[in-house]
Amino acid sequence: MPGIKLSEKTIGIIQQVCSDFRNEGSELINVLHQTQGKLGYLPAEVQEVIAKELNISVAKVYGVVTFYSFFTMIPMGEHPISICMGTACYVRGSEQVLAEFKRQLSIEVGQSTPDNKFSLNCLRCVGACGLAPVVMVGDKVYGRVSPQMVKNIISEYKEGCASEAKSA
Amino acid sequence: MEMINLTIDHKPVVVRKGTTVLKAASSIGIDIPTLCYMKLDDMNIENKPGGCRVCVVEVKGRRNLAPACCTEATEGMEISTHTIRVVNARRTVVELILSDHPADCLICAKSGNCELQDMAHHLGIRQIHYEGEKSMYREDTSPAIIRDINKCIMCRRCETMCNDVQTVGVLSAINRGFNAVVAPAFEMNLDHSVCTYCGQCVAVCPTGALTEVDQTGAVIRALADPTKTVIVQTAPAVRAALGEEFGMPAGTLVTGKMVAALRRLGFDYVFDTDFAADLTILEEGTELLNRLSAYMAGDQNVKLPILTSCCPAWVKFFEHSFPELKDIPSTARSPQQMFGSIAKTYFADKIKVKRENLVVVSIMPCLAKKYESSRPEFAVNGNPDVDYALTTRELAHLINLGNIEFKSLPNEEFDSPLGESTGAAVIFGTTGGVIEAAVRTAYEIFTGKPLPRVDFEELRGMDGLRKATIDFNGTPIHIGIAHGLGSARKLLEDIQAGHSEFHAIEIMSCPGGCIGGGGQPYHHGNAEILKKRQRAIYSEDRNKTLRKSHENPYITKLYEEFLGAPMSEKAHHLLHTKYFDRS
Numbered sequence: 001m002p003g004i005k006l007s008e009k010t011i012g013i014i015q016q017v018c019s020d021f022r023n024e025g026s027e028l029i030n031v032l033h034q035t036q037g038k039l040g041y042l043p044a045e046v047q048e049v050i051a052k053e054l055n056i057s058v059a060k061v062y063g064v065v066t067f068y069s070f071f072t073m074i075p076m077g078e079h080p081i082s083i084c085m086g087t088a089c090y091v092r093g094s095e096q097v098l099a100e101f102k103r104q105l106s107i108e109v110g111q112s113t114p115d116n117k118f119s120l121n122c123l124r125c126v127g128a129c130g131l132a133p134v135v136m137v138g139d140k141v142y143g144r145v146s147p148q149m150v151k152n153i154i155s156e157y158k159e160g161c162a163s164e165a166k167s168a
Numbered sequence: 169m170e171m172i173n174l175t176i177d178h179k180p181v182v183v184r185k186g187t188t189v190l191k192a193a194s195s196i197g198i199d200i201p202t203l204c205y206m207k208l209d210d211m212n213i214e215n216k217p218g219g220c221r222v223c224v225v226e227v228k229g230r231r232n233l234a235p236a237c238c239t240e241a242t243e244g245m246e247i248s249t250h251t252i253r254v255v256n257a258r259r260t261v262v263e264l265i266l267s268d269h270p271a272d273c274l275i276c277a278k279s280g281n282c283e284l285q286d287m288a289h290h291l292g293i294r295q296i297h298y299e300g301e302k303s304m305y306r307e308d309t310s311p312a313i314i315r316d317i318n319k320c321i322m323c324r325r326c327e328t329m330c331n332d333v334q335t336v337g338v339l340s341a342i343n344r345g346f347n348a349v350v351a352p353a354f355e356m357n358l359d360h361s362v363c364t365y366c367g368q369c370v371a372v373c374p375t376g377a378l379t380e381v382d383q384t385g386a387v388i389r390a391l392a393d394p395t396k397t398v399i400v401q402t403a404p405a406v407r408a409a410l411g412e413e414f415g416m417p418a419g420t421l422v423t424g425k426m427v428a429a430l431r432r433l434g435f436d437y438v439f440d441t442d443f444a445a446d447l448t449i450l451e452e453g454t455e456l457l458n459r460l461s462a463y464m465a466g467d468q469n470v471k472l473p474i475l476t477s478c479c480p481a482w483v484k485f486f487e488h489s490f491p492e493l494k495d496i497p498s499t500a501r502s503p504q505q506m507f508g509s510i511a512k513t514y515f516a517d518k519i520k521v522k523r524e525n526l527v528v529v530s531i532m533p534c535l536a537k538k539y540e541s542s543r544p545e546f547a548v549n550g551n552p553d554v555d556y557a558l559t560t561r562e563l564a565h566l567i568n569l570g571n572i573e574f575k576s577l578p579n580e581e582f583d584s585p586l587g588e589s590t591g592a593a594v595i596f597g598t599t600g601g602v603i604e605a606a607v608r609t610a611y612e613i614f615t616g617k618p619l620p621r622v623d624f625e626e627l628r629g630m631d632g633l634r635k636a637t638i639d640f641n642g643t644p645i646h647i648g649i650a651h652g653l654g655s656a657r658k659l660l661e662d663i664q665a666g667h668s669e670f671h672a673i674e675i676m677s678c679p680g681g682c683i684g685g686g687g688q689p690y691h692h693g694n695a696e697i698l699k700k701r702q703r704a705i706y707s708e709d710r711n712k713t714l715r716k717s718h719e720n721p722y723i724t725k726l727y728e729e730f731l732g733a734p735m736s737e738k739a740h741h742l743l744h745t746k747y748f749d750r751s
Contacts, residue, residue: 057340058353060340061353062342063340063342066342066343067341067342
């Protein structure tokens, strides 16, 4: 098993989330959702604690984590980038946009940059099909994105520009 | 009870509310084909994910076809089970499954016993009209079980056994869509997981996705090696099931033919694990009595209840899940390992063969026995006490390879001395048997009086959890019995919580005990077969002259010549073991 040792504090956070849901196995999805919200991702060690707290098998927890694309086992970057692959975005070229992000950041989908600044993911429809293709960076939505715009989007979040980007 | 009226293929049927269409049809003799569905009656085991869609039927007024295994019958329903639409759908479903299946049936370990192959034959599939991506998942080999996930059809039966019945929780469906597979957490290999190798997943797998590690080749090589003396031991449950592999009815006892077949295969001595079962009773029974006497003398430190330790899957289960209870089970090794240990010391000396040149093969109803024989504590300088543990199914393969006409073999007797046994030993093969054998011996030693009766009906049966109180001449001894690891878990949780009132508990991992082991001929979901095997076991016990382990004269001789007394230092060294915290 990968060897991350969880701190007492992290274990405490997970246990708190589980007890907020009465340690019920049927609340697994909610527990995973909240835990990922607090820790950013769900590595194997975290899933083991959750399984123990909810008294279900680790295999079951892992099954749910791998079923839903929302859950991730690798840490998300400081600025998680999500490219919509919904039907509308796809037909308007989100695949090319994704390819450009991969090229610029030199990472694959589901990976983070070595400095942990960016991570790359796909998602299915954010409900802004009129703006297709859509890219999200953190909570900010970019519409009608073309491959040519990718470089500028990334540079908004490079050193020193983050605050500016937030106010935009 | 509310009753429901419906028609199936124009025949009227009345069923209880809640009955599925599949069961309603079967009640009037209409067999709807199924693939993923599995039900083991009496054990409350049912798998009906409605995943494969082979059992679809047409329901009048409903737009889509409905899976019969998980559609409830409703009032006035009109069902058709073999319209052209239904038959085409079934064929399409099976063709789609086959389009992502390695077509290596000719050389597949499951060939001839595969439910997918049978289904393709049943539906007359001659062409696969679909071509697409094929799963390319790595093969996972462990000491006992091989997972070849490319042959998995996602029926989820293994998951039902592993999670709901055994509560081991190793296997789960992971990932999504085409990439979905059944795997242990984090897709680790089985030998890194908490798998107990009980083999119940293998026992119910419809295809070749889960199979046993085949050691027949190694055994054939040993038999052909002139420098080796090869001896074999056969577990009690094997004789009650082996005949099924040769078309004999379930429950046919084939002890004599099995011995004859093994002799023809070239084993130098054909011995019986039952001999070691008698030995187990003397060791385990003495341990029980020692603990009982200490407890009654007021010793607060004594560990009760004592738990049996014959079942290697159960041992691995508590080592993983209940390590804090590892001092409670008897330290007695399993009969397989006691046999190996005695064979490679006492017997090897007797026939003047060096340990390295003596090959011990065991025939077991079990997959976990393969793992058990590979545990390092059961080897001396890297030479294992038991070299190879074959399943009942593997023995049948060997017999076929040896061109032996099994059914027409004469009945032959085991060799002496490690082939002699009592009726108490043969019942080790069924749930309730080990503890009944222990009671027969412990009673007489404890009370100093002969048993008023040999049969203890109160310890027998098929319920997952049973309890009985046996009167040891004024001292009530409370006994618990569990088969299936899910039932065992309940008893263990009671012990942990301090609620257990038992003095002794027998645990077997497989439903039914060893007769339902993961290495037995496939029962294909027919629980009646297990009951017939159980009856065969008890009938062999009844037909034995000696039925109490301590009356086995060859065991007495073994103690006189070699071991001294039960629980002696030598017995401790050769016949007992210790357990490890694997949590």
